[in-house]
Amino acid sequence: MPPLPGAEPFHHRGGPIGVLLCHGFTGSPQGLRPWAEHLAAAGLTVSLPLLPGHGTRWQDLQVTRWEDWYAEVSRELLLLAEECERVFVFGLSMGGALTLRLAADHPDLVAGVVLVNPSVRSDNPATALLPVLRHLLPSLPGISGDIALPGATELGYDRIPLHAAWSLAKLWRTVQQALPQVGQPVLLLRSPQDHVVSPANSALVRARISSVDVTERLCERSYHVATLDHDAELIFEESLGFVRRLTGVTQGTEATDQRG
Template sequence: MPLLPGAEPFQHRGGPIGVLLVHGFTGSPQSLRPWADRLVEAGYTVSLPLLPGHGTRWQDMQTTRWEDWYAEADRALRELTASCEQVFVCALSMGGSLALHLAAQHGSAVSGLVLVNPSVRSDNPASVLLPVLRHVVPSLPGVANDIALEGSTEVGYDRTPLHAAWSLTRLWQTVQAELPEIRQPVLLLHSPQDHVVSPANSELVLARISSTDVTELLCERSYHVATLDHDAELIFGASLDFIRRLTPATAEL
């Protein structure tokens, strides 16, 4: 199945500091590509993988589970850690859950996390019906393209595959149990007006992680896909400052 235009994975070999970017549920690397480009300009080694089942058609997600998405993120992280002195993980939405799981599993191999509107819990009471509903209804309307900026578009699915959505709830359960294990520095940016992921998600992360170096910033003018929205420059600039602060020996690349 051919990829949607813009959904291609991206890699760039730069300096000794690596950055892994992880996209969201039913989304694609396109939502993070401008961020990746800014990191490349700053001299970093960058990896932006396409998660299994994404970037083609929503039906392709029906046979994938969160373990498949995590395995690809894990592979990309291991590739970076093998060739870089330090590695940071930046993520959007469901990618935030995968990033937190990576941090819990890999410990000090992850030097810091930048999370944008992380998704770590259900905001829909009807999600309790997913174990049964997924066998009756294949999909529901999608969640892509929640962007305030006129003319900005996300490459993602217009349907939400329910088998995959059910698996996402299992990922949330895993990550919630691991949050106290997170001790890495964290930069968390979230949008007060997010029609996909409620502020309760970011509140949960901030309340439960054990990190002592935590910065919270608001994306006041953006919706869920803030990386393609009005506050994209805030995200890019803050993440660069965050990484440079934690890599003093290589701040000037």
């Protein structure tokens, strides 16, 4: 099934520095598209893939697992590494979990990490019931659209498929185990008023990663999907500054979209 209008992946070939962006669970590239376009306009090479089962209908997500989502971002990372001198990985929510797993698995390929309200643990006691509940109920009400900015909307599912949610919980466990292997520079952007992911998630990341170069910024006026919220520009500028600080590259080469 083709993606919904607005949920398409985004790819831009720019300069020698690449950025891979990972969207969240039940979300789509639309939630990160302005961020990707900002980075592309600055001359970076950018990849924003659509994760399997996302961007169409929630029933399509029901038949996918975390290994499918991770395989997609892994493939994109390898493609970027072939054409770029250095590659950074950015992620929102579950995309943050995928980002951390990539950083742990590919320390030679991932130069730095930017996390926006990363989701790496369960904030709901009912998660323990998912192994059984997923066989009794197909879905529960969705979590998309947690945005403070009036008029801003997220293109995401209005239902959470429970087979996929069960797999997400398995992803969290693998990421928690891998956090000590993350040693790259990290920029962590967190919304104090997040109705989807608790502050315990960012605290867990900070406590377990091995990175020495860690910067945390608060998105004071935004909710969970901060990339579409009041603090979007803060995220865009801080992340671009992070890349420029670590690479010394202040400007890239303009180019047009090549894929997707």
